[in-house]
Amino acid sequence: MVDILQRVGVVAPRETVRAALTTIDGLAGWWTEDTVGDAAPGGEIRFTFEPGSIAVRVLETAPDVVRWEVVDGPAEWVGTHIVFELAQEGEYTIVRFRHEGWAEPVEFMAHCTTKWATFLMSLKRLAETGVGEPAPADVRVSDWH
Template structure:
């Protein structure tokens, strides 16, 4: 198994970071504008991109602490992986410990997704610190895979 791991600090309260990770509006402002669903535990979030999408079952949404999704519909490499966001305060920062765990092997698509997660985490940081994120379709294109 292989994992994608990132750490980012954002100068915003944990409650604001949590809202951006659990509400349709928050997610649409930094990840993809085409976001549907319910970010509460037991809900399903649907994210659409060109050329496809991802559906996540929300396993946990502990206010200002942790968010955990299980990928239930997506490209084969993502299905049954888990995405977690652990939040803590460190000085003026909310620290996000991000993980996308359970990849069967580090295929080329995982390399691509590692870079894309980093760009989207920077979009989240920008949204919360400046009020403007860069969600798809306005995100950074890194290859013909988008």
């Protein structure tokens, strides 16, 4: 198994970042505008992008960690876990991100690594300025979007 790992420092209170990860409005503000569902533990959230969608089951929304299991979407994603760990370091809320459990490091994983980086920068912008760049306004990184 292999994982995607990212680390981003956000100059915003941890609660602001946590709200962007644990509410439908927050998620729609940085990942994709087409976000619906129940963001509470046990709930399911569906994120729709061009050309498809991803559904996650919310496993945990503790003060310092948000954890999801992918239950629908690209075959490479189903069964993987998406984890956001939050820590305060000075003026920064540090977001330690993992998309864990990929079966192998395929080309699609390389694409997703880059896309996660762009979306985490969108999360940073949302928390710091109030305006993110969720899909469909996100950065296109290739012909896969």
